[in-house]
Amino acid sequence: MEPDNDCGWKPKVGMTFDSEESAYDFYNAYGGRMRFSIRRKYCKKNKLTKQIISRNLVCNKEGFRKVDKRDPLTKTPRAETRTGCEARLFVKLDVNSGKFVVIDFKEKHNHELVSLDCAHMLPSQRKISDTQVIELDLASESGLRLGQSFELMGREAGGQQSLGFMKLDQKNYLRTKRQKSLAYGEVGNVLQYFQQKSLENPSFFYAFQLDNEEQITNMFWANA
Known part of the structure; x- marks a missing residue:
């Protein structure tokens, strides 16, 4: 963990961003340093313009999973992953400056953070690079099955853990691409x-x- 005397990478109340997306990217980069995943929780929009005027960014372990009515019938229920963590970053649009301002920042987590060597595989940290996108497209067009192309790219990267994404991310990317291609x-x-x-x-x-x-x-x- 880096010392707190250099606060350029750490959120603060009053910090401003040009857009809601910029605030997300900043908090996600902070989450990568601190070894936790983030997600968008809720936003408020202008009723006329539909523009986002506030956004709450939270730790991925915020809240608790809703009770599934099927749970009593499930032989192997999913493990609970949320802990009610209150770490968050709340930004609000300043209509005068047109920038998003940090209104609230809660730093502390109520759970253990992941190890440094696993931080890059957290949900919000995983990303398919532009080069990898080209490789996935070529593999798909060549008729390689999902598992085959994932294994091949893993070998080229020196191990699947070095890819920066999981097979699920690959599957979601290809599915989204197919959906968009159908006019x-x-x-x-x-x-x-x-x-x-x-x-x-x-x-x-x-x-x-x-x-x-x-x-x-x-x-x-x-x-x-």
Whole structure:
């Protein structure tokens, strides 16, 4: 841990940022130094412009997991990962300066921080670099399975622990890319096909979900 006499990397009340994203990046970098993960909790927006006017950034162990009604029936329930930690950074937009100001900063955690050699694998610290993105795209286009490409990149990096991301991050990236690549026109062709199937058999069922940019997010169908 670095000494506190140099406070350039440590949040303080009154510190300003050009944007909410800048505040997140700063607090995340601080979390990386201190060896904890962060997440966005809630924000307040201007009712007219929908602009974010305040944001609460918290430790990833903030709060407690909600009770799952299925828990009594679960043979191997998930381990509890949250501890009710109160460490946080709260920023609010100053309408005069147009900058986000730190209004509240709570430093102390109620849990052990991870070891230094594991800090880079915390959820908010993991990142797929631009170079790695190119490699993942090439591997996917070449027909390599997810596990194969992840193992190959791990060997090139000197071990999977040196990649800076997990297989889950790779899976999420490729899934998001596929979703964005399906434009509304392509969905129309699929819709036409499903309509034809429905005419052939009324018991055939299908459903779509699109986002605000008319790109497909979910698709479901069931044969008769």
